[in-house]
Amino acid sequence: MSDPKPSRKDRPPPKRPQDPDGTRRDILDTALREFAMNGLSGARIDEIAARTKSSKRMIYYYFGDKEGLYLEALENAYRTVREGEAKLETEGLPPPEALRRLVEFTFDHHHEHEDFIRMVMIENIHHGQYLERSDVIRGLNVTAIDNIASIYRRGVNSGDFRPGLDPLELHWQVSALCFFNVSNRATFSSIFGRDMGAPNEQAKLRESTVEMVLRFVSR
The missing domain is CATH 1.10.357.10 (Tetracycline Repressor, domain 2)
Incomplete structure (x- = not known):
């Protein structure tokens, strides 16, 4: 059984991108397309991270979790x-x-x-x-x-x-x-x-x- 994911407040912040606002917008735009295509259950954070050249850790830091x-x-x-x-x-x-x-x-x-x-x-x-x-x-x-x-x-x-x-x-x-x-x-x-x-x-x-x-x- 895998270890539980640390809460947002317990996770150390990821390395700050040069354009955090732009990165956040890019994640949201990409997430919209991913959720629209695959639904909440079918969407994959890995896919969103790969398409935005960010990381799962950064996405969780900004947004808490997939929901x-x-x-x-x-x-x-x-x-x-x-x-x-x-x-x-x-x-x-x-x-x-x-x-x-x-x-x-x-x-x-x-x-x-x-x-x-x-x-x-x-x-x-x-x-x-x-x-x-x-x-x-x-x-x-x-x-x-x-x-x-x-x-x-x-x-x-x-x-x-x-x-x-x-x-x-x-x-x-x-x-x-x-x-x-x-x-x-x-x-x-x-x-x-x-x-x-x-x-x-x-x-x-x-x-x-x-x-x-x-x-x-x-x-």
């Missing part, structure tokens, strides 16, 4: 999408245009970050148990609801949007359309014999997704 690395990779994936939303600068736009820009961004982000979609799917397999431990993710996603609620409220006040909708449900609906576009693309394409990931198909789906949301909220 700690998984949670931080998940947090980082959510942080990326929320930081992108924050750069949209929708406050000065008419509400329909602001909502259009938000839906377009969500569609494009999910299309371009398939690892994020896979990570969310994996976390749902785990019934959200790791996400529940994260105050970071809860804080990040409050801003998402605040943003869409602000756009919707302005649209109701301007007469563009119908009243009585729940911003959280609206966020759910936007997410559902954009999420399905990635999560079920392979099976949908195979079943119906049409490549839904082709550029022309994606362009049509992007525009119809925006139109569906705008028609749903419009008066």
Whole structure:
């Protein structure tokens, strides 16, 4: 029987890299791809260490254990999408245009970050148990609801949007359309014999997704 792994506080720090922040980011980016491809149980710290030219010891020093690395990779994936939303600068736009820009961004982000979609799917397999431990993710996603609620409220006040909708449900609906576009693309394409990931198909789906949301909220 192997000796138990020493706790994080008991382990001596590894030799400090010249760019510790860059090394940490590289580990998180690589871990995201590894977890997205193989899940929490199938991911291997050895693989992540080899691909980042770091060491298992360094990874454990930064993140504690594999579950700690998984949670931080998940947090980082959510942080990326929320930081992108924050750069949209929708406050000065008419509400329909602001909502259009938000839906377009969500569609494009999910299309371009398939690892994020896979990570969310994996976390749902785990019934959200790791996400529940994260105050970071809860804080990040409050801003998402605040943003869409602000756009919707302005649209109701301007007469563009119908009243009585729940911003959280609206966020759910936007997410559902954009999420399905990635999560079920392979099976949908195979079943119906049409490549839904082709550029022309994606362009049509992007525009119809925006139109569906705008028609749903419009008066």
